[in-house]
Amino acid sequence: MAGWTDWRLIANAEEWFDDELDWDGPACYELAIAGPRGGDLRIVYVGETTNERKRVATYARSGSHLADIIAEHLDDGWSLYYRAQATPTKAAAKRMQDSLLSHHEYDWNVLLNSSE
Numbered sequence: 203m204a205g206w207t208d209w210r211l212i213a214n215a216e217e218w219f220d221d222e223l224d225w226d227g228p229a230c231y232e233l234a235i236a237g238p239r240g241g242d243l244r245i246v247y248v249g250e251t252t253n254e255r256k257r258v259a260t261y262a263r264s265g266s267h268l269a270d271i272i273a274e275h276l277d278d279g280w281s282l283y284y285r286a287q288a289t290p291t292k293a294a295a296k297r298m299q300d301s302l303l304s305h306h307e308y309d310w311n312v313l314l315n316s317s318e
Contacts, residue, residue: 204287204288206285206286207285207286207287208285209234209243209283209284209285211281211283212258212261212282212283212284213261213272213276213281213282214238214276214281214282215276215277215279225254225255226253226254226256227252227253227254227288227289228251228252228254228288228289228290228292228294228295229250229251229257229287229288229289229295230248230249230250230286230287230289230295230298230299230302231248231249231251231254231257231284231286232245232247232248232249232284232286232302232308233245233246233247233248233261233268233282233284233310234246234282234283234284234285235275235280235281235282235283236280236283237279237280237281238279238280238281243283245306245308246308246309246310247268247308247309247310248299248302248303248306248308248311250289250292250295250296250298250299251295252292252295254286258284258286261282261284268310271310
């Protein structure tokens with residue numbers, strides 16, 4: 203499988219950009235926030251999914267479990283970015299997520315961080 207995609211802007215205070223999502227299969231993904239011009243990206247969340255396109259698009263709607271924290275950061279002037287890595291199966295995406303969680307602390311993965 204290919205490596206990580208480039209970081210992609212998916213939201214700012216005024217607009218969601220979910221039209222460029224390009225993978226309809228399993229993936230591990232990270233969300234990051236950055237200032238309005240994209241500087242100083244800070245990775246804040248890791249997740250896994252059976253369908254990257256659908257999962258990341260849910261962050262553009264109010265159905266996401268991260269809706270409140272995303273809205274708060276967008277209101278404060280941050281922009282939301284994501285990157286993903288396609289995997290052959292959802293199980294492989296979960297293994298990748300779990301491996302990343304065992305090595306890194308993600309601010310928005312409150313329940314899954316290794317030290318929690």
